Amino acid sequence: MAKEYRALLSQGQAGWRLYVMVRGAGVPWPEHGFGPGEQVPTFTERAEALTGLGFVQAPGAEWEWTEFSADPDDPASPVWLLASTWVDSRAEVGA
Template sequence: MARELRAQLSMSQTGWRLYVVVRGSVDPWPEHSFGPGGSVPTFTERAQALKALGFVQAPLAEWEWTEFSTDPADPASPVWLLASTWVDSQEEAAA
């Protein structure tokens, strides 16, 4: 049975990073850093990073973007973006 895995893309102090949430694992989650820079990684860059980590975007899955305020009490505060999508391991996708 295939596991439901979620990949997330977020901005950190060192730039954009992509990681796959592996619930129930004590191992570090697979992660890719896009390095410094403010540009959001393209769809192709995200797909290549997922492939390097051993995953592919699940069929029919789309990237979903969520915006969070850094200070919910202040509507003028900067926002933090988080994108996520469902992924499959490359082995499961090939089966």
């Protein structure tokens, strides 16, 4: 059985970035930047980025989206999106 890891997709000033949380591994974790822009990377772009990092989305896993307010006390403040999903190591899946 493959060990599952958590992949996170976040938006920052430099654009969207995807990284995989690998416990016990040194930081930085495997990461892929999508470059500047506000458009959310497509499912295909995310899958290709995961593959490039050596991971695949776990069977049955879905992307979960959460929004965070820059100032929770101000409903007009900017909102940041964070997405996450479970992934497997391609090396472990193929073993």
